Amino acid sequence: MQTNADLNFLEISGLLSGECQELSFERKWALSLEEGGVRTEEVSFSGKMKNLAGDLSLSGTVQSTLVSECARCLAPVSEKLQFEIEVPVVTGETENEDAVPAKGEKVDLLAVAEENLLMRWPMRLLCREDCAGICPKCGQNLNESTCSCDKKEIDPRLEGLADFFK
Numbered sequence: 001m002q003t004n005a006d007l008n009f010l011e012i013s014g015l016l017s018g019e020c021q022e023l024s025f026e027r028k029w030a031l032s033l034e035e036g037g038v039r040t041e042e043v044s045f046s047g048k049m050k051n052l053a054g055d056l057s058l059s060g061t062v063q064s065t066l067v068s069e070c071a072r073c074l075a076p077v078s079e080k081l082q083f084e085i086e087v088p089v090v091t092g093e094t095e096n097e098d099a100v101p102a103k104g105e106k107v108d109l110l111a112v113a114e115e116n117l118l119m120r121w122p123m124r125l126l127c128r129e130d131c132a133g134i135c136p137k138c139g140q141n142l143n144e145s146t147c148s149c150d151k152k153e154i155d156p157r158l159e160g161l162a163d164f165f166k
């Protein structure tokens, strides 16, 4: 029986004993990560773990869909995030900070996917590059139509001065 923990890990005893040189994997998790108002509902990681004359490496594609509200107009946005990774895996002590430590004869695939996803996490999402946003005065979504508000921004510190010149 496969438990959730089994789904997170890749069993590598065959690689370590030299029984095989390569292991393929394909995993998908219903993982809800949230950071700065951007969240994900699903993460997948597929690739290969190799043993080349004792050098272990993990490579593959991490994919997820990020959902949020547009940072300017608050419309719902979803964006696909996909990238390739290749990292060395070590079974003992190492000074290589990029290396993934194996836990016994297992590698925590979910932890690798999650860590790399967070490194590429966007600060914010926009519905489109040139989103015009919302009018701060009347709340009109400026992508849909314009409004007649005065768009000249008045610095609150200068407001008194503007009165003075009236």
Ligand SMILES: [Zn+2]
Pocket: 070, 071, 072, 073, 074, 075, 126, 127, 128, 131, 132, 133
């Ligand atoms: Zn927008």
Ligand SMILES: [Zn+2]
Pocket: 135, 136, 137, 138, 139, 140, 147, 148, 149
């Ligand atoms: Zn307006």
